[in-house]
Amino acid sequence: MINFQYVQATDVADAVRQTDGDPRARFVAGGTNLIDLMKMEVEQPTRVIDITRLPLRQVEPTPSGGLRIGALVPNTDLAYHPLVEERYPVLSSAIMAGASQQLRNMASTGGNLLQRTRCAYFYDVATPCNKRTPGTGCSAIEGLNRGHAILGTSQACIAVHPSDMCVAMMMLDATVHVTGPTGDRVVPFADFHRLPGDAPQRDTNLNPGEIITAVELPPKGFASHHTYLKIRDRLSYAFALVAIAAGLDLDGDTIKEGRFALGGIAHKPWRDPKAEAVLRGQPANAATFTRAADVLLRDARGYKYNTFKIDLARRCIVRALGQAARATPQSQSHKKIA
Amino acid sequence: MTDPEDGPTFHPTRRDVIAAGAVVPIAMALPPGAAAQSPSVAAASGRVAVSLTINGTQHVLTIDPRTTLLDLLREHLDLTGTKKGCDQGQCGACTVLSDGRRINSCLTFAVMFEGRHITTIEGLAAGGTLHPLQQAFIDHDAFQCGYCTPGQLCSAAGLMAEGRAKTPDEIRELMSGNICRCGAYPNIVAAIQQAMGRS
């Protein structure tokens, strides 16, 4: 790890000011991802701005009936927050499906959005990687790509976003509140993360100097019909092969509104309005869910080691929507799949 | 004569230790110039001051900002009970309690823990009496090589404080951030259940 200047920010404006247009400045909050990447020499900031003292630790209801989550709220606090457990249980479940309790105690809400990919080539500075070092090539396309993307890939990058929490936030139509040198703005969750395209080094649409201050959830939480289903290579403490957050609004057996977002299959949490449109007004049954899955996966493309994910994703969608319909959400501690 | 098994006598006279055990103000010690320039700039020289309480003792140190909490404990304060198994947040051997919550001490800069209260394995036993978890781990043989054990114990203490785990399934899931390559997991779960019964 190269040395850096360590500074503490006193408030949001100070934090933004401290970046001072320096592309090698980084905010640190939980540190669980940044410090790991710094040890691996993947991130080499020359200035680290400690934002842990900023007043961004509140979880509070919004006037419109939603919930505003401060960017520094630790993952565990968010998952266990009474309002989240009551109104957005899918978010609690998604958070508890990720990492370990120690990491969740440290990791912040904003930091979770900014997690970088687990692609082994990204992590290993001895190998080419366009995301880490633009223009060097993607080692994963012809390499070990079991964990890689099947949707939204490019010739430059097939990495996936590793977060579980973000998958649920995507499904819930969250918005991301950011502050930057030119003021505040609100970014819809779907527009926050990017597809790799020809600039895979950019994970998000944050501008230089911008800081996440909050994530806001709209009122609708799908508390009665939801699930977070995560499939991985061991039963806990592993990144997703495929994960899905699903929520249904039912009228009897008929779907009034259905939403589902997937993790582990793309450069961003993946949601497809066309697939959700398939659900609307249809009976909540396997046939409907399979049709929706087929739409979402219509352009899926596998690589040497991850083609199975297309089939797995299809099965996960059907299963998860079934769990949501039956109101039997997946438990994150009891490992039998509901 | 020093017994080599205990190692040469440790000299906590390293330049980074300014004071230990003394009561000092919690506020960051800022270089005068820095404070004038911006209230938030600390130590452009590359070394930074930090004050934190570990197992009830306050320590004030000036350190390389890159120093992780784990390395601060092991290399600067000779609190080697906290273990380094991966240094990447992947094994849990470095688990300590920060203000009562379990965290991975390897993935955090010590300087960020200004004013916090850290409990390590050395601070788990109260006054020479083993913590119920420590006794339960011995009773159930919940370890073999012992290297993951301090992390398992601190993690289990955090788990009990959280109060969320009631069933064996929940204990297993919430202890999954602590890898035991010797494979003592069933005994670890049994030990935690024993300790929960007592507390």
Add this chain to the structure above:
Amino acid sequence: MAGYIGTSQSRIDGVKKVTGAAKYAAEFNAPGLAYGSIVASTIAKGRIVHIDTSGAKRVPSVIDVITHQNRPSMADNDKAYKDDVAPLGSPFRPLYDNRVMFNGQPIALVVAETSEVARDAASRIRVEYTEEPHVTNLFQQLDATISVPQPTNPSEAVFTPPSARGTPEQALASAAVRHEGTYYVPIENHNAMELFTATAVYEPGGKLTVYNKTQGVQNVQRYVCGVFGMKPEDVRVLSPFMGGGFGSGLRPNFEVVLAVQAALALRRPVRVVLTRPQMYALGYRPAMLQRIAIGANSGGTLDAITHDVITVTSQNETFFRQETGWSALLYKSANATYAHRLARLDRPTSSDQRAPGAATAVYALECAMDELAVALKIDPLDLRMRCYSDRDQIRDRPYSSKALRECYAQGAAAFGWDKRNPAPRSMRDDGDLVGWGMATGVWDATQMPITVRIALSAIGHAEVACATSDIGTGTYTIMAQVAADSLGIPLENVSIKLGDSALPPSPVEGGSWIAASVSNGIATTAAAIRENLLQIAKTMPNTPLANVGPDDVALAGGDLVSRLDATRAVAIVDVMQHGGIDRIAQEKTTSPVQDEDRAHNTHSATFAEVKVDEQLGVIRVARVVSAVAAGRILNTKTAASQILGSVVWGIGMALQEETLIDHRFGRVMNANIAEYHVPVNADVYDIKVIFVDEPDDSNPLGVKGLGEIGLVGVAAAIANAVYHATGKRVRDLPITLDKVIGVA
């Protein structure tokens, strides 16, 4: 002599381990300690043309950068680098010259005042290579394999495939039922929790004290002496605690060379701790590709076995173990043939890993037996019973003991095997497919020469010393138990010294041989103390032991007492007082009794239940019963833990573990324990361990050892259970969900 042996005892080092007081190799500090950080190669094969260390040296607090160009003097011959357990060939020499033999090879060591600076500076070293083509893929070397070399001595012959029996080709051709299958086990890494570390403390005058993570302190001592031309009295190696070995610490690893190089060059203490990714540049379980063909008659006994194995080793050394012998040993078959070939790769030399050879080969054998049982339409356990042999099938000799039948019976009863529906996909629980599988396990019961020193004080305290290791196996505790019983004193009066090269000689801690070796060694030395006391007692006035022979006295309750007449006793304190001494010390070497007329093995039967989500292929190992026959169990608590841990290893081997190499780079790409999966707590459910009664007289205490046997067969039992659950036979490990997802 009874009391502690055979009982359930908590570890005597337990308090140290639960309070953080147990010190491991990186936890011994010294004034002026410097920190070494390793720079590793990023190519798999070639030469270093230039190393630019200027960027590193410019970092303040950097003390030195050591490379092959400025390292201290090292031996120039292979013999000097041969450790006690080195395989044939030319051992790797760290920082010796400009050759790069594997990706991740150490090529420089940056030494600095702090670990942060050392690591920073290490990242600033620039290396120019000339690259040469490399091969790291076993499957690219299939046409270039070599046969395992002919043995040149009896110890090498142990690893040579057994001779062929009968006419296997014809017997296979004419067998009523045949099964043939190819099985694959990938490279697996040990992933012990403690990082390999050496803290080399340079003493004035040039002596070294080295705190090293190792399973053999004297092996490291001899190695350091050989490599650096030092005298044994000038090198002391200590390892009082070891954070997991599993075979990874049998041979000295490169961190100890680098730490010693720096300590000698700088004349100050230096610590080198590997990073977790660097741990993947050490030894590993060799990948194993194997083909088994079994022919059986309709009565369910075997007519023929052929077992062909390919494992991997490095270009410079030839590592192999007994891979095919297990299938030759276990079951009756008049016709059999075995072959073992090696593929050389541009990788570090493969190494011992828990149950080396057996964990992988018996996996294939026991899956093949399961497949044969399916073909024969008989119960898999019934097939094992039909093929059961009371004699070693390689050398046609009896076993010193073999209670495998009891393992089968007690394991099956505890598991409820008789309720198994033989049809695949026939059993369900709450929607999940349920599968039950079983397998046999076998390992060697070996004893090695060992020396133990005991000092018994007049007031009944004993210090027991031996340079062995406790790598988590419970050696401290069983040593104390045996000493307490042998000397007739309370357990808490025994102190154990181990893990120090200055102590009496011990072999490396491996192969499951230390329990038998050190326990009998303690008994021998205790007997010498008893005899010594008896000699003195006989000179006491009015001694009640005048005509008592040395085999007819015991130490009990602080007395020296006749075994034949308990009223004839004298207090040890009085004996010592009479002799004018306050302690008696004895140091004795104990060698195993040569017993070539009998085979010496441990056995096990593993029964596993898996639950498989039919749609998604997610597998859970819901319960495992492991029944083990391993002679006398010294400590039922620590012994059960060893088996329990082995079962957890088996779960990892069956379902999760695989070292992934990108062969374009020849580089391990999951070199961390987030992406190299080992089981976590949530993966492990109910495990029941049974020790069956197995009296054995191969050594006075009847001890056989437990470190390996618990793993052998576990992966097969799980794989067989997955087949039974899903109807899908997966023959390449690990059985990840994508391999069974298509079953619905």
